[in-house]
Structure formats: structure tokens, C-alpha cells
Amino acid sequence: MKKQVLIISGSPREGGNSDTLCDEFQRGCQEAGHQVRKVSLQNRKIQFCTACYACKKTGSCIQKDDAVEILQQMTEADVIVLATPVYFYSMAGQVKTLIDRCLSCGAKLTGKEFYFIATAAAGKAEMERTIDALRGFTDCLPGAQVKGIIYGAGAWQMGEIQGNPAMEEAYQMGRAVG
Numbered sequence: 001m002k003k004q005v006l007i008i009s010g011s012p013r014e015g016g017n018s019d020t021l022c023d024e025f026q027r028g029c030q031e032a033g034h035q036v037r038k039v040s041l042q043n044r045k046i047q048f049c050t051a052c053y054a055c056k057k058t059g060s061c062i063q064k065d066d067a068v069e070i071l072q073q074m075t076e077a078d079v080i081v082l083a084t085p086v087y088f089y090s091m092a093g094q095v096k097t098l099i100d101r102c103l104s105c106g107a108k109l110t111g112k113e114f115y116f117i118a119t120a121a122a123g124k125a126e127m128e129r130t131i132d133a134l135r136g137f138t139d140c141l142p143g144a145q146v147k148g149i150i151y152g153a154g155a156w157q158m159g160e161i162q163g164n165p166a167m168e169e170a171y172q173m174g175r176a177v178g
Contacts, residue, residue, distance in 0.1 A: 001178070002033055002035060003034045003035070003078040003113075003177060003178075004035050004037075004076060004078045004079070005026075005029050005034050005035065005036045005037070005079040005080075005081065005177060006036075006037050006073050006074060006076075006077035006079070006080050007022050007026055007037070007038040007039070007081040007083065008038075008039050008041065008070070008074075008080065008081060008082050008095070008098065009038060009039065009042075009083050010083055010085070010091065010094045011040070011083065011084070011085055011092070012042050012092065012094065013042065013158060014042060015158065016085065016158055017085065017119040017152055017155040017158065017159075017160060018083045018117055018118065018119040018152065018161075019083070020167075021117045021152050021166055021167065021170040022038060022081065022083045022117060022170075024168075024174065025081055025083075025115070025117065025150070025170040025173060025174035026038055026174060027174060028170070028173065028174025028175035028176075028177075029174040029175070029177055030174075031174075032174070032175045032177060034079075034177055037073060039073065041070075041095065042094070044067075044070070045065045046065055046067045046094065046097050046098055047065050047067070047097075047101075048097055049061075049097075049100040049101050049103055051103075055104030055105075059104075060105070061101060061103075061104035061105075063101075067098060071101060071102065071105045072105075074102070074108075074109060074112075075105055075108040075109065077112065078113060079114070079115070080109075080112055080113070080114050080115075081114070081115045081116075081117060082095060082099075082114065082116055082117070082134055082137075083095075083116075083117035083118070084117070084118055084119075084130065085118075085119050085120065086118055086122065086126075086127055086130045089122075089126060089127075089129045089130065090130055091118075091130050091133055091134065096133075099137045106140065106141060109141045109144065110141060110144070111142070111143035111145075112141065112143075112144050112145075113144075113145050113147045113177075114134075114138050114144055115146070115147055115148045115149070115150070115173065115177075116131055116146065116148075116149045116150070117149075117152065117170065118130050118131060118134075118149075118150070118151060119152030119153075119155045119166075120152070120153060120155070120156070121155065121156030122154075123153045124153045127153060148176075150166050150169050150170050151166060152166040153166070
């Protein structure tokens with residue numbers, strides 16, 4: 001069954017390590033026949049959630065920034081991939097800010113499939129805090145399923161992900177979306 005896949009790259013660098021893994025995941029998905037859209041947060045203007053709760057009355061966030069479009073794409077997707085470099089054992093701020101803005105559409109994200117991609121100079125064990133934080137998001141979404149996690153461990157400088165086993169994992173996991 002063909003699925004709508006949304007890949008959200010939280011890398012602040014185009015062609016950065018986590019962004020590169022997104023491209024491999026996308027390549028696998030496309031080869032499997034899925035509709036794929038990749039959104040890069042690097043040049044997007046996304047304001048912090050102000051906890052005004054207007055969204056609880058109106059059904060959408062009252063802020064007018066790039067998050068509105070991304071949140072709509074998230075509600076339309078069957079599968080959402082969240083990718084982030086690991087900074088100080090946590091996700092990049094761009095990703096966390098977008099997640100916080102999901103307050104306005106969380107109910108519309110019920111039953112989605114999620115994949116996580118994380119890259120770091122450290123090893124897999126040190127990346128678990130980041131993955132736990134991403135799981136914290138999906139734990140708040142009824143019926144959300146984490147279908148796979150790609151650990152791009154040992155990749156710090158731009159390009160160090162090349163030749164890393166995570167490249168093949170990302171491609172194969174993209175192909176296996178089903």
C-alpha cells in the first residue's frame with residue numbers, strides 16, 4: 001500500500017549528517033513506491049509555542065509562521081520521520097520547537113507511524129536520551145507507533161556519515177516502510 005511519508009530534517013546544515021540520512025531514507029521510500037516529501041527546518045521560521053491555548057478553541061495555532069504548513073503536512077502524512085543531530089545529549093532546538101507547536105494538532109496525529117533518525121559524534125548508548133525525548137512526543141499521541149530508529153553514531157563533522165552503516169540502514173528502512 002502506497003503511503004504518504006513526511007521526512008522532517010532538523011539539521012541546521014544542508015547536507016549535514018542527519019540530513020544525509022534523510023536523503024537515504026527518502027531514496028528507499030521512493031523506490032518502494034511511496035509518496036515522499038522532505039521538509040528541512042534549517043531556513044524555516046518557527047516561533048515558540050506561547051501556551052496561549054487558542055488552538056484548543058480554534059483548532060489551529062494562531063501564530064502565522066512556517067510551522068502552520070509543516071503541521072498541516074504532518075496531519076496529512078501516514079508516516080513521519082523526525083531527524084536530528086544530537087547536541088548536548090538532546091535533539092536540536094529546531095526539532096523541539098516544532099514538536100512543541102504540535103500542541104495545536106496533536107489530536108490529528110493519532111495513529112501515525114514514526115521513524116527517528118539521530119546522528120552524533122558519540123555512540124548509540126549516549127544517543128538514547130535524545131531518542132527517549134522523541135519517544136516522549138509520540139507517547140503523547142494516541143496510537144502512534146515508532147516503527148524504526150536509525151542511529152548515526154560516530155558522525156560529528158559534516159560528511160562523516162558517509163560509509164557509516166547507518167547509511168544502508170536508512171535506505172533499507174525507507175524501502176521497508178509498509
